[in-house]
Amino acid sequence: xxxxxxxxxxxxxxxxxxxxxxxxxxxxxxxxxxxxxxxxxxxxxxxxxxxxxxxxxxxxxxxxxxxxxxxxxxxxxxxxxxxxxxxxxxxxxxxxxxxxxxxxxxxxxxxxxxxxxxxxxxxxxxxxxxxxxxxxxxxxxxxxxxxxxxxxxxxxxxxxxxxxxxxxxxxxxxxxxxxxxxxxxxxxxxxxxxxxxxxxxxxxxxxxxxxxxxxxxxxxxxxxxxxxxxxxxxxxxxxxxxxxxxxxxxxxxxxxxxxxxxxxxxxxxxxxxxxxxxxxxxxxxxxxxxxxxxxxxxxxxxxxxxxxxxxxxxxxxxxxxxxxxxxxxxxxxxxxxxxxxxxxxxxxxxxxxxxxxxxxxxxxxxxxxxxxxxxxxxxxxxxxxxxxxxxxxxxxxxxxxxxxxxxxxxxxxxxxxxxxxxxxxxxxxxxxxxxxxxxxxxxxxxxxxxxxxxxxxxxxxxxxxxxxxxxxxxxxxxxxxxxxxxxxxxxxxxxxxxxxxxxxxxxxxxxxxxxxxxxxxxxxxxxxxxxxxxxxxxxxxxxxxxxxxxxxxxxxxxxxxxxxxxxxxxxxxxxxxxxxxxxxxxxxxxxxxxxxxxxxxxxxxxxxxxxxxxxxxxxxxxxxxxxxxxxxxxxxxxxxxxxxxxxxxxxxxxxxxxxxxxxxxxxxxxxxxxxxxxxxxxxxxxxxxxxxxxxxxxxxxxxxxxxxxxxxxxxxxxxxxxxxxxxxxxxxxxxxxxxxxxxxxxxxxxxxxxxxxxxxxxxxxxxxxxxxxxxxxxxxxxxxxxxxxxxxxxxxxxxxxxxxxxxxxxxxxxxxxxxxxxxxxxxxxxxxxxxxxxxxxxxxxxxxxxxxxxxxxxxxxxxxxxxxxxxxxxxxxxxxxxxxxxxxxxxxxxx
Numbered sequence: 001x002x003x004x005x006x007x008x009x010x011x012x013x014x015x016x017x018x019x020x021x022x023x024x025x026x027x028x029x030x031x032x033x034x035x036x037x038x039x040x041x042x043x044x045x046x047x048x049x050x051x052x053x054x055x056x057x058x059x060x061x062x063x064x065x066x067x068x069x070x071x072x073x074x075x076x077x078x079x080x081x082x083x084x085x086x087x088x089x090x091x092x093x094x095x096x097x098x099x100x101x102x103x104x105x106x107x108x109x110x111x112x113x114x115x116x117x118x119x120x121x122x123x124x125x126x127x128x129x130x131x132x133x134x135x136x137x138x139x140x141x142x143x144x145x146x147x148x149x150x151x152x153x154x155x156x157x158x159x160x161x162x163x164x165x166x167x168x169x170x171x172x173x174x175x176x177x178x179x180x181x182x183x184x185x186x187x188x189x190x191x192x193x194x195x196x197x198x199x200x201x202x203x204x205x206x207x208x209x210x211x212x213x214x215x216x217x218x219x220x221x222x223x224x225x226x227x228x229x230x231x232x233x234x235x236x237x238x239x240x241x242x243x244x245x246x247x248x249x250x251x252x253x254x255x256x257x258x259x260x261x262x263x264x265x266x267x268x269x270x271x272x273x274x275x276x277x278x279x280x281x282x283x284x285x286x287x288x289x290x291x292x293x294x295x296x297x298x299x300x301x302x303x304x305x306x307x308x309x310x311x312x313x314x315x316x317x318x319x320x321x322x323x324x325x326x327x328x329x330x331x332x333x334x335x336x337x338x339x340x341x342x343x344x345x346x347x348x349x350x351x352x353x354x355x356x357x358x359x360x361x362x363x364x365x366x367x368x369x370x371x372x373x374x375x376x377x378x379x380x381x382x383x384x385x386x387x388x389x390x391x392x393x394x395x396x397x398x399x400x401x402x403x404x405x406x407x408x409x410x411x412x413x414x415x416x417x418x419x420x421x422x423x424x425x426x427x428x429x430x431x432x433x434x435x436x437x438x439x440x441x442x443x444x445x446x447x448x449x450x451x452x453x454x455x456x457x458x459x460x461x462x463x464x465x466x467x468x469x470x471x472x473x474x475x476x477x478x479x480x481x482x483x484x485x486x487x488x489x490x491x492x493x494x495x496x497x498x499x500x501x502x503x504x505x506x507x508x509x510x511x512x513x514x515x516x517x518x519x520x521x522x523x524x525x526x527x528x529x530x531x532x533x534x535x536x537x538x539x540x541x542x543x544x545x546x547x548x549x550x551x552x553x554x555x556x557x558x559x560x561x562x563x564x565x566x567x568x569x570x571x572x573x574x575x576x577x578x579x580x581x582x583x584x585x586x587x588x589x590x591x592x593x594x595x596x597x598x599x600x601x602x603x604x605x606x607x608x609x610x611x612x613x614x615x616x617x618x619x620x621x622x623x624x625x626x627x628x629x630x631x632x633x634x635x636x637x638x639x640x641x642x643x644x645x646x647x648x649x650x651x652x653x654x655x656x657x658x659x660x661x662x663x664x665x666x667x668x669x670x671x672x673x674x675x676x677x678x679x680x681x682x683x684x685x686x687x688x689x690x691x692x693x694x695x696x697x698x699x700x701x702x703x704x705x706x707x708x709x710x711x712x713x714x715x716x717x718x719x720x721x722x723x724x725x726x727x728x729x730x731x732x733x734x735x736x737x738x739x740x741x742x743x744x745x746x747x748x749x750x751x752x753x754x755x756x757x758x759x760x761x762x763x764x765x766x767x768x769x770x771x772x773x774x775x776x777x778x779x780x781x782x783x784x785x786x787x788x789x790x791x792x793x794x795x796x797x798x799x800x801x802x803x804x805x806x807x808x809x810x811x812x813x814x815x816x817x818x819x820x821x822x823x824x825x826x827x828x829x830x831x832x833x834x835x836x837x838x839x840x841x842x843x844x845x846x847x848x849x850x851x852x853x854x855x856x857x858x859x860x861x862x863x864x865x866x867x868x869x870x871x872x873x874x875x876x877x878x879x880x881x882x883x884x885x886x887x888x889x890x891x892x893x894x895x
Contacts, residue, residue, distance in 0.1 A: 002074035002105075005065060005092055007085070010288040011114060015078065018116040019123070024072075026065050028079070032058040033091045035145050042142045042149075044587045048580055050142060054095060065092075066099040073104035076126065081110035081341060082296050083573060084514050086130050087137035093129065113347045114290040136573035142583055143167055143565070146590070147556070154597055155545065158605045159642070162545050163526045166519075168511050170549055171562045173523050175504060176496055177538045177546040184616060186492035191221045192229035192476075194485045196236055196400055197446030198391065204432035205443055208391050210236060212399030229485035230469055230476050237478035239393035241400070241440040246389050251405075253382040255412035257300040257330040258343035258374045261513030262506045264295070267373070269499035270419030272365050273534065276498050276517035282362040283344070290347060291356070292370055296513040297341040300330045302377075306342075309349040310378040317352070317375075318414065324380050345374040372416040382411035387431050391440045400440075404431035442482035450484060451477050495535040509563030540648040540664050547609045552597050556590065610640040617650060617664060632660035632676065640664065659690045662721075679725035686728045688720060695720040697728040715752055715771045730775055735760070738782045748782050750774045761786050800825075801839045804847050813847050815839045826851050 001024045006012050009027040016025040033052040035041040043049045054062065069075060075096065077089035089108055100106065107126035111118040147167040155162035194210035212218055213232055223229045259267070261280075268279040283295035302310075307327045314323050330343075346367070353368035384407045391400040407413070454472035468479040474487035496504065498520055505511050511519055523529045528542030538546075549557045556562075565586070571577040610617070618627035618638065630636040636654030652660040678686045684700040699710040712731035714720050735751030741761055749760045750768070757768040759782045766789035768774060773781075800814035801822060807813050813826045815833070822839045824831045824847045831854035833839065837846065 001072050002076055003065060003068045003072060004076045004078050005089075006078050007080065007088060008288055010285065014114050014288060014290050015119055018114075018119045023076075024068055026068060027061065028065070028088060028092055029058065029061050031055070031088055031091060032062055032095055035141065037149075039149070042145045044146070044583075044591070048142055048583050048587075050138065052091070052094070062095055065096060069096070069099055069104075073101045075100065075104065075106045076123070077106070077108045077129070078110070078122070080296070081112055081294055082514060083133050083137050083140075084296075085110070086133040087141075090129055090134045090137075112342050113293040114288065115347045118347075132575040133573050135579040136569050139572055139579035139582055140569055143586065146583075146587065150590075150594055151549075151553070151556075154594065155548065158597065158600055158602060159544055159548050162541060162548075163528075165545065165549060166522065167556070167565075168515060168562060169519050169522050169526075170545070170557050171510055171559065172501070172505060172519050173528050173538070173542055174546050174550065174557050174559075175501065176523075176529055176536050177543050179493060179496055180538050180543075181616060183492040183495065186490075188489040188491075189221065190224055191488050191490070192223040192226070192232075192485045193488060194223070194229065194232045194236060194483065195447075196241075196483045197443040198241065198400075198402070198440040199443050200432060200434055200440075201438055202433075205446075206389075206402050206404075206431050206434070207429070208389070208400035208402040208440075210398070211401045213397070215396055223485070226471070226476055226485075226487070229487075230471070233469065233476055233478050233483050233485050236398050236400070237442065237480070237483045239395070239398050241391050241393055241398070241442070243434055243436055243438050243440055244390040244392040244399075246387065246434055246436050248385050248387045250408075251384050251386050253384065253411075253413070255328070255376045255379055255381070255416075256373065256418050258302055258345055258377045259370060260297050260300050260343060261295065262298075262502050262516060264344055264370070265502050265516060266499035267369060267419060268366060269497055269502075269534070271369065272362075274362065274366070275520070275531075276502060277521045278362065279366065280517045282360070282366045285360070286358075286363055286367055286370075289358075291351070291358075291367060292347060293342055293345050295344050297344060298513055299332045299341050300343045301332055302330070302343050302345060302374075306345055306349065307378060310345075310375055313349040313352075314375060314379055316350070318379075322379050322411065322414070324378075328378055330377070343374075344370060346371050349375070376412040376416035379412035379415065380409070382407060382413045383409040387434075389431065389434050402431060402434075404429045406430055442480070444480040444482050446482050447477050447484040448481040451475055451481055495537060497534050497536065498531075501536060508559050509566055510559065512566065543613075543664065544609060544642070544648050547612050548605065551608050551612055552600075553593055556593070606640050606642065613640070613664070630654060630658060630660050633658035636660075661690060678723065678728050681725065681729050681732075686725055686732070688723055688728065690720075697723070697731055699732050712752075715757075717771065734774065736774065738777060739779050742779070742783065748779070748786070750777050750782070759785055764790070802842070804842070804844050807848070807851075813844065813851070815842060815847075824850050829855050 001022060004012075004015065004019070004023050004025045005028055006015060006025065007028055007030055009029070012025040012027045016023070019025065033054050035050060036053040041051050043051075075093075077092060079085040079088040079092075086108075093106060108129050109122040109126050111122040144167050148164060151165040152163075155165055196208050196210070197205060198208055199205050210218060210232060213222070213235060223232055256263075264283065265276045265279050268274040269276070272279075274282070280295065283292065286292045287295050307329075311323050311327065349371075351371075353364065353371050356364060356367055358364050358367065384405055387404045387406070389402040389404075391402065392398065451470045451472060454475035470477040470479065470481060475484065477484040494500075501520060502516050505516065505519075523542070524531060524536075526542075527539055528545060529536050529538055531537075546557070565582075568577060568582050572579045572582060617640065621627050626637075628637045628639075630638055630652040633652060633654050636652035636658050638650050638660075639653055640648060641651040642648050648664050649661050650664055652658040676688050678688055678697070680686065681699070687698050687701075689696055689698055695714045696711050697714070700706065702709055710732050712728075712734060714723065714731075718727075731752075735749040738748040738750055738759065740746065741748055746762050750773075751758060751760065752771065752774060753765075755767065757771045757774045758765050759768060759777060760766075761782075764786060766785045768777065768785065777785075800816050802815040804813040804815065804824075807826050811827050813824065816823055816825050816830075817839075818830075818832075821835075822833045824833065824842070826847075829851050831847075831850040833842065833850070
């Protein structure tokens, strides 16, 4: 039988089902070869020769394929239809070449979906390996190796704690760091908006916003403070208002195109909270099960037969009016055709999510998303009416506007609407019937609840302003609460989510569908970035790496350079460029940049980074003083320092006399952290200090009489900058006695150890979930925690099936029920019951025989065997005499 090779066993199982018994389908389990992680794997001096190594786990998979080829030398490579899949086929062919007989048939087949029709069609049209696609892979792999293998050691030597750098991952990290710097440099600007609640003559209410004042258009910052806002409120409240115009305009919303890799990852993040890696993992399993088309693609076009199938599914489920007169065709906007396959879509449009037979929750949710997006992409547009109402005073000194939207026909919105990133909302309020020239009457007390809410949150409330207005923090209303002004502040750009980061990378042309997930995952695994509430926040070491690379390798973390290099790789895949020429140009400049850092010293690097980050690390002080002056000792100057762990911090140049430190990520408004006296307790000074294991508090000072004064580490989660004397004394008083245990009277204590907060009873410890509980826990809670730990620590003893009585040498004989059936238990001897003996029929004599036999057989239990024969006194005495002689010398040797 011809041998068909795919990447995964799941894919192999599905394809073998479609091909029947005429083919043997085996899995390579991904790549079988890679560059070994050592110097010389890519040799620029030898025309970028590459040394490949078969992975240890791959050897058995290659052997299975070689063994299968002995029966039939026909090899069909059916790996994924992209650059990576082509590379796997090429590696397989290279590794299997010695096992292939002369004249063996080798072919390559690809299919965009694992369905019977697609697999059968592909097998009928085999081809050879696409060498330009392989060349693009070789270039990309060599580039990543040359950058990572040569740049990472520079980081290790010049920037302690840095882990690695990568051709694309470092640029992605720069995006996140640059955004964080924007956020930190952002200065909020105040502005106010004015709103009125109006009513039609029929009594229907609606809201309007002030858009013009004193006859001029009102821009965003024209009301910069409460005083100006109060004047605007008075201007609106003191005038009669009338509807100047009503304009209703029809509008349509067309559906979104079907998914490609980047948009799938973005939407899965927005709607399902899935990271890029989790999304692609679930999509991979759906693809291998034959449920969706290939999930790594830049394409948004859909096969004609799929378009017609989608239209049929829409008619069947929603009716004719939801299908447009002609099919929707989407044009691929991606520059590279290398991965521009068909869009990501269901293979069977009639298989709606409610009929899907998949147990995994993540796969079911992702399929639901893909099916809805695909079906919606072929549905009729949504039709709506957008209404704009202009309201003005007779003197035209005041102008307000009310906007609303009414959906006349939901169209594709019945199935799906794309999620939004951050503030991308639109006004969709519905307006009542409003006629031109009719009066617009102010509604009394419309904003009274808003005022009361604002007032309740204020410490000191101004009941009314001089003009009879209601004023609270961030809120101003006229005395009847019909017109109100609200305070706003401009917001910094939001931190990236995985969705917005992938979107930005796509816009810049950085990375490709097969790399997005691994890039985002890598920078988190390296601890350069952390995820908090789905937002990506750079760690200090991530900032340092970015600033270092931007300072010394600016070209290679440039967005434009990275995008241009990606385009060159695409041109290689199209056969328009030679891959070694691209590598040659890159290496010529890159090697010179590496040489330029060879003489750098760590202190030089830190000084350069310190200078580059100075505006961020040392912002101007409000009093005009030197921003680098140490706020603790007022003698030293602040500068950047790195810890062995790779983290960075700001420290005082007057170290070790002054131990002031603070993190680099929060320069504004931080209290001093370092050695300082917190106060006195019982005549002892209580101080906060910083040691090699972090901050701690200490009672008194070390003296000859007391070389080791009481100390206590600051618990994780406590901010040393806000630590006060009371908290320090609490820490130093630990362990805290809770009281005697009600059962045995032994003291229970609460404290903080190397594994966190705990309660202790004798030699038994039980963890507490919260540090604060150490200082408040009472007896009932402590006993409960200790009991729960004891239950968790070991399973509750199983009840015996029978009690047979006591053994002649003491100790109960019991019949127990075990994993492998009933057994007799005595002391440490467990003897299984014969199959022909029921537990209820077992006698004491039989039990003693089973115990003795088991003890004699088991070396671990031999000590118990003589014990069982206590009646043989002479033998016992003899044994004692024999053992006594060697015991004494053995003990001396041990001493």
